[in-house]
Amino acid sequence: MVMSSLKDGEIVGQAREVAVGELLAKRAAELSLEKKCEEVRILDLRGLTSVTDFFVIITADSERKAKAAADHIIDEIKEDGERPMHVEGMDSMHWILLDYIDVVVHIFMPDERRFYDLESLWSDAPLVPLS
Numbered sequence: 001m002v003m004s005s006l007k008d009g010e011i012v013g014q015a016r017e018v019a020v021g022e023l024l025a026k027r028a029a030e031l032s033l034e035k036k037c038e039e040v041r042i043l044d045l046r047g048l049t050s051v052t053d054f055f056v057i058i059t060a061d062s063e064r065k066a067k068a069a070a071d072h073i074i075d076e077i078k079e080d081g082e083r084p085m086h087v088e089g090m091d092s093m094h095w096i097l098l099d100y101i102d103v104v105v106h107i108f109m110p111d112e113r114r115f116y117d118l119e120s121l122w123s124d125a126p127l128v129p130l131s
Contacts, residue, residue, distance in 0.1 A: 021102035
């Protein structure tokens, strides 16, 4: 058991307390992989911005795959008791944004991902490894 006085990410022996946001980010990333999305990255933005703690950045190579991934993430995470506060882009499918406050999921078509290049914009953010 990790003591509650620890901060997110603090190390105790070999164990590290994992933030709820990090678990949600990893869950969203894994769900996108179930729908055959690619280039899935999780950026840890804690300490870099107060807007959110994690970005999950995903590439879908078709509008159909982008919609399927977004729907799958929303449906499965809803079963875990979480709902997005805001959803954008479901009409165009080129950049879908799912805002879970501590985690923002970006599902991009390849051209939009290259154009907006969030990884370069947030290059100071550490990558969170996927399981």
